[in-house]
Amino acid sequence: xxSVTQMEGPVTLSEEAFLTINCTYTATGYPSLFWYVQYPGExxxxxxxxxxADDKGSNKGFEATYRKETTSFHLEKGSVQVSDSAVYFCAxxxxxxxxxxxxxxxxxxxxxx
Amino acid sequence: xxxxxxxxxxxxxxxxxxxTVTCSQNMNHEYMSWYRQDPGLGLRQIYYSMNVxxxxxxxxxxxxxxxxxxxRNFPLILESPSPNxxxxxxxxxxYRDSNQPxxxxxxxxxxxx
Numbered sequence: 001x002x003s004v005t006q007m008e009g010p011v012t013l014s015e016e017a018f019l020t021i022n023c024t025y026t027a028t029g030y031p032s033l034f035w036y037v038q039y040p041g042e043x044x045x046x047x048x049x050x051x052x053a054d055d056k057g058s059n060k061g062f063e064a065t066y067r068k069e070t071t072s073f074h075l076e077k078g079s080v081q082v083s084d085s086a087v088y089f090c091a092x093x094x095x096x097x098x099x100x101x102x103x104x105x106x107x108x109x110x111x112x113x
Numbered sequence: 114x115x116x117x118x119x120x121x122x123x124x125x126x127x128x129x130x131x132x133t134v135t136c137s138q139n140m141n142h143e144y145m146s147w148y149r150q151d152p153g154l155g156l157r158q159i160y161y162s163m164n165v166x167x168x169x170x171x172x173x174x175x176x177x178x179x180x181x182x183x184x185r186n187f188p189l190i191l192e193s194p195s196p197n198x199x200x201x202x203x204x205x206x207x208y209r210d211s212n213q214p215x216x217x218x219x220x221x222x223x224x225x226x
């Protein structure tokens with residue numbers, strides 16, 4: 001079945017540091033890939049998505065590229081802010097016969113001033 | 114305002130007492146789904162629905178029931194709750210299927226004693 005593996009956390013960075021959060025996946029066919037973010041006490045929000053190989057999703061300074069050859073979708077940001085502190089989830093969807101969404105375990109990011 | 118509304122937000126109850134968590138969306142979305150979020154496990158899909166009267170199991174359906182009699186509502190039913198169902202639950206919806214961005218509710222925290 002489908003699965004998503006995220007790097008272990010938590011991650012603590014200083015403001016303006018570079019961020020990379022690793023995500024790899026296992027899936028049949030050609031899944032769509034997502035990053036969702038969860039701020040404290042809230043539901044998840046879509047951060048970015050990519051639907052096919054070599055697509056780059058981007059939003060709010062975050063980027064991720066769909067790499068089919070390495071089955072990866074790593075999240076990056078060049079300069080994090082305190083307001084980026086949240087939990088980040090990588091997810092994949094294999095819509096079709098069964099439209100299921102599979103999430104990674106999530107990683108907590110804390111950015112200190 | 115486009116939103117997914119869950120009720121209740123918090124509930125403490127006892128083993129075996131049937132409960133229902135309601136979910137309603139006002140965006141005319143076809144696809145709705147339920148997740149549970151547990152520490153160290155991320156989000157896991159319980160059930161999903163592609164349209165009215167069409168529901169299917171996610172990855173962890175045991176102990177849960179759902180129904181989709183109307184497009185806007187997708188209640189989650191625990192017929193005989195047990196302590197291992199203590200968790201944070203999220204309802205989500207999207208325009209068509211799991212490939213589209215999901216709109217999440219704010220969550221329901223259930224404690225089963």
